[in-house]
Amino acid sequence: MHLLLNNNAMKRISSHYPTSSENRTTAALIEGSDNTNSLIQHWKRFTFDRPSGGLRLKRDVLEYADCVRRFKIPTVDEKFSLLGTMVNVFIVAPESLPTLVDGTLRDVRDEVLRLIELRDDYKKAKVGNIVNSMNG
Numbered sequence: 001m002h003l004l005l006n007n008n009a010m011k012r013i014s015s016h017y018p019t020s021s022e023n024r025t026t027a028a029l030i031e032g033s034d035n036t037n038s039l040i041q042h043w044k045r046f047t048f049d050r051p052s053g054g055l056r057l058k059r060d061v062l063e064y065a066d067c068v069r070r071f072k073i074p075t076v077d078e079k080f081s082l083l084g085t086m087v088n089v090f091i092v093a094p095e096s097l098p099t100l101v102d103g104t105l106r107d108v109r110d111e112v113l114r115l116i117e118l119r120d121d122y123k124k125a126k127v128g129n130i131v132n133s134m135n136g
């Protein structure tokens with residue numbers, strides 16, 4: 001599974017769609033969407049300590065975003081920007097989660113609530129109680 005739209009992916013896209021920039025853009029869009037979904041699925045295999053694990057993940061996502069930004073496809077840029085914002089659930093203090101989730105991340109609330117469970121302090125800092133209060 002490749003998690004990054006890289007030069008090889010762009011070459012593949014160009015070779016499959018050599019005559020139409022619109023087709024190449026569509027293929028890159030699909031590739032970028034697949035990559036963001038793959039990243040989220042990959043994250044679900046781990047727990048993240050706060051704040052250092054979240055900060056490392058944030059740095060990685062920013063690197064991915066810098067890489068895909070060079071393809072100049074706003075929809076893919078927005079997806080990676082959203083990923084960068086989603087990572088904040090691994091960084092902020094537990095009491096800041098409701099503001100983050102119900103504010104900036106309200107459009108992806110259900111996905112973010114599942115990600116919060118990956119925090120290493122989910123049980124010991126009673127983050128689960130905070131999440132449950134957000135559902136009520």
